[in-house]
Amino acid sequence: MRHFILISLLLLMSACDKPEMPSPFHAKDISWQHGQADFQLADFNGQPRSLSEFRGKVVVLFFGYTHCPVICPTTLADLAQVMRLLGKDANRVQVLFVTVDPERDSPEVLAKFVPSFDPSFLGLYGDAQATTQAAKAFGVTYTRQYDKHGGYTVDHSDGTYLLGIGGKPLLLSPYGQRVDLLVQDIRLLLAIGR
DSSP, rough: OOHHHHHHHHHHHHHHHOOOOOOOOOSSOOOHHHHHHHOOOEEEESSSSOOOGGTTTTEEEEEOOOSSSSSSHHHHHHHHHHHHHHHHGGGGGEEEEESTTTTOOOHHHHHHHHHGOTTOOOEEEEEEHHHHHHHHTTTOOOEEEEETOOOEEEOOOOOOEEEEEESSSEEEEETOOOOHHHHHHHHHHHHHOO
8 A cells, every 4th residue: 555655646746747848850859968069070171170160050960981881871862862852941051971980981082972962061080089089979889890801891870960050959860760851850950040
């Protein structure tokens, strides 16, 4: 009986909490977790870049690598479609691809690979330490998986980050999110930033 009363009291107390409003976004808001995230990397032209440079735009950020067999090219192709669907609003959006394989993804490789999906896309790289710091800032994990011939693939987190014009909110969209839902979230971020 004591347990019943205790459970009943806990349920009543939790019912008094303020109800949360549903998010208007399809992506998950992770501002509370990685809201201060930034990085110090370089683009494929060798120009130093930090996330704060793009605060006047909605930033779409994806961590991957150019030798990725499926997830990375699929995500970049989806993001190219998003940019086409945004029309004129695409000028207010910056897609950034951060390599988690800087040993193979040289500036020359990134310069050919990333803009092949859309000319406005930027590929970013850093040394091993800068890459680790950038990934850690966003909670991205990655590890090399070696094969018996000495080659490797890189297992990595596969979500896409959406950052509002002022750097907030920070949203995480899962791999394979429908393009139309990404467009809706980006349009909402653009509207909030006005």
